[in-house]
Amino acid sequence: MLQDKGEPVPGLEDLYREIILDHYRNPRNRGELESPPAHRVEGFNPLCGDEIVVYLRLDDDGRVDDIKIGGQGCSISQSSASMMSAAVKGKTLDEVQDLTRAFKAMMSIHEQEIGGEGDEADGDDGEAEAAASGDVRLGDLEALRGVVKFPVRIKCATLSWNTLAQGIEEATA
Amino acid sequence: MAAVTTEGPLDVAAVQADFPILGRTVHGKRLVYLDSAASSQKPRAVLDAMDRYYETTNANVHRGVYEIAEQATAEMEGARAKVADFIGAPSPTEVVFTKNFTEAFNLLARSWGGANLGPGDAVVLSHMEHHSNIVPWQILAAEKGFELRWLPVDAEGQLELGDLDRLLDGAKLLAVTAMSNVLGTLTPVRHLADAAHAAGALLAVDACQYVPHVPTDVGELGADFLAFSGHKMCGPTGIGALWGRAELLEAMPPFLGGGEMIRDVRLDGFTPNELPWKFEAGTPPIAETIGLGAAVDYLEALGMDAVREHEVSLTAYALRTLHERFGDRLTVHGPAEPAARGGVLSMALADLHPHDVAQVLDQEAVCVRAGHHCAKPLMRVLGVGATARASLYVYNDERDVDALADALDSALAFFAL
Numbered sequence: 001m002l003q004d005k006g007e008p009v010p011g012l013e014d015l016y017r018e019i020i021l022d023h024y025r026n027p028r029n030r031g032e033l034e035s036p037p038a039h040r041v042e043g044f045n046p047l048c049g050d051e052i053v054v055y056l057r058l059d060d061d062g063r064v065d066d067i068k069i070g071g072q073g074c075s076i077s078q079s080s081a082s083m084m085s086a087a088v089k090g091k092t093l094d095e096v097q098d099l100t101r102a103f104k105a106m107m108s109i110h111e112q113e114i115g116g117e118g119d120e121a122d123g124d125d126g127e128a129e130a131a132a133s134g135d136v137r138l139g140d141l142e143a144l145r146g147v148v149k150f151p152v153r154i155k156c157a158t159l160s161w162n163t164l165a166q167g168i169e170e171a172t173a
Numbered sequence: 174m175a176a177v178t179t180e181g182p183l184d185v186a187a188v189q190a191d192f193p194i195l196g197r198t199v200h201g202k203r204l205v206y207l208d209s210a211a212s213s214q215k216p217r218a219v220l221d222a223m224d225r226y227y228e229t230t231n232a233n234v235h236r237g238v239y240e241i242a243e244q245a246t247a248e249m250e251g252a253r254a255k256v257a258d259f260i261g262a263p264s265p266t267e268v269v270f271t272k273n274f275t276e277a278f279n280l281l282a283r284s285w286g287g288a289n290l291g292p293g294d295a296v297v298l299s300h301m302e303h304h305s306n307i308v309p310w311q312i313l314a315a316e317k318g319f320e321l322r323w324l325p326v327d328a329e330g331q332l333e334l335g336d337l338d339r340l341l342d343g344a345k346l347l348a349v350t351a352m353s354n355v356l357g358t359l360t361p362v363r364h365l366a367d368a369a370h371a372a373g374a375l376l377a378v379d380a381c382q383y384v385p386h387v388p389t390d391v392g393e394l395g396a397d398f399l400a401f402s403g404h405k406m407c408g409p410t411g412i413g414a415l416w417g418r419a420e421l422l423e424a425m426p427p428f429l430g431g432g433e434m435i436r437d438v439r440l441d442g443f444t445p446n447e448l449p450w451k452f453e454a455g456t457p458p459i460a461e462t463i464g465l466g467a468a469v470d471y472l473e474a475l476g477m478d479a480v481r482e483h484e485v486s487l488t489a490y491a492l493r494t495l496h497e498r499f500g501d502r503l504t505v506h507g508p509a510e511p512a513a514r515g516g517v518l519s520m521a522l523a524d525l526h527p528h529d530v531a532q533v534l535d536q537e538a539v540c541v542r543a544g545h546h547c548a549k550p551l552m553r554v555l556g557v558g559a560t561a562r563a564s565l566y567v568y569n570d571e572r573d574v575d576a577l578a579d580a581l582d583s584a585l586a587f588f589a590l
Contacts, residue, residue: 073528075526
């Protein structure tokens with residue numbers, strides 16, 4: 001009879017790193033921005049019902065002037081959104097795109113290893129090359145690397161990034 | 174066969190021994206399976222019946238004149254008779270096999286709805302329906318231009334019936350669940366049937382969570398249509414059933430076209446087969462159908478009265494235990510009275526998100542479902558995005574409930590709440 005896989009069990013500590021819990025308990029950039037001028041975009045995880053709202057205000061130089069996060073979700077999706085907001089605030093759209101690529105590469109490389117279907121909802125940014133962009137510093141976001149050991153939760157971690165990408169696409173269209 | 178009989182209360186230890194999967198461990202711990210509302214586990218008798226079919230009588234049904242094809246056909250039609258008997262259907266010809274409940278209600282919407290609904294008509298649903306009793310009607314309504322009306326749900330998780338007659342006025346169909354897959358609420362099906370019929374409407378019942386857990390008689394319920402899935406009642410996936418009153422099914426056009434569902438095909442048209450095969454195009458899931466027949470045998474041997482009694486008493490124990498151990502930190506949505514509900518416990522634990530709760534529970538080998546349970550309109554009524562749902566069945570016992578409570582404690586401790 002099939003028993004355990006015999007592999008070491010990924011512990012909860014692999015998933016819920018302290019910095020993740022910190023962002024969950026004390027979310028950064030929580031709130032709303034007046035829209036317009038800010039761009040408001042919603043993202044859904046149909047699997048679990050998580051909803052995220054990203055308020056994005058760009059300045060004339062194509063820089064993320066301000067960003068706020070609303071909605072509800074699990075600790076992974078909420079902390080990922082919090083870290084994302086902190087990471088992209090003040091960055092140019094090019095820098096945001098590099099961060100997005102690097103973050104999704106961190107997730108999707110592992111998704112391929114475990115045979116997952118990947119998560120390419122924002123489509124057009126050719127993330128294969130992005131995996132090579134090792135010069136992008138993910139900082140706190142590195143804490144989410146452990147999520148890949150829990151395949152079902154990858155979509156929680158990528159929800160805010162996909163929503164941000166959609167927002168940028170709409171705002172710059 | 175089951176190790177227990179219809180005499181007396183359920184012998185849960187004997188039942189557990191009938192389910193091979195309950196012998197495995199997860200993360201080195203005893204498997205505590207509390208997700209039977211999503212899909213039940215399968216007893217050895219069901220697995221054996223399917224193996225036996227493939228090993229001894231595998232052949233296509235309703236076609237061959239040779240011995241094993243006759244045996245396969247007899248076994249499959251025997252399963253239909255068992256299912257009919259299990260739900261009190263007057264005749265096996267009224268039992269249409271489908272892939273699952275979802276396909277059954279899509280068949281109902283497409284065939285009955287397609288022939289009977291148009292502008293000016295209305296279908297009444299409730300706020301606590303599963304998406305599979307919402308979306309097929311929404312798809313059809315967009316095509317046919319009929320109206321969807323909604324029975325609300327109150328704070329206790331009961332249907333609000335104050336406006337029932339007004340909602341039914343001019344409606345052709347009331348389609349509701351007999352037991353909520355989120356709240357466990359048992360709805361007053363007979364009352365709904367009488368109200369629908371008085372208004373000239375039919376009643377279609379989502380019995381996915383009902384047939385596996387409660388003695389069912391379609392006549393007593395007053396239903397016109399009733400559907401359920403096999404995999405929630407100890408049977409395999411890929412098989413379910415739509416029951417309908419014969420004269421209604423007779424008048425309905427076919428659903429899928431192809432082999433089996435025809436009596437004659439000419440270049441200028443076709444003549445449909447008789448009931449129930451009119452609705453069963455193509456080679457059916459024969460092994461699964463036979464497996465469902467074995468599942469019915471298994472549940473009959475346990476006795477559905479005993480099954481229901483066991484679940485009421487275990488639900489009472491669970492509600493009591495969770496309240497004693499967690500007080501206000503844990504909410505179980507739905508009716509507080511065990512006799513008014515099924516063993517479906519949708520929980521909110523402190524400020525923890527259900528995904529995070531379920532993740533910690535998994536470390537303890539406690540399997541619960543976290544999410545919206547395919548009932549997003551109800552989630553909005555409850556004002557939550559998701560719940561963590563533990564659901565009980567014949568093989569669960571107080572030890573499982575205690576393991577759930579211990580794991581919930583671990584979740585609180587882990588997140589330091």
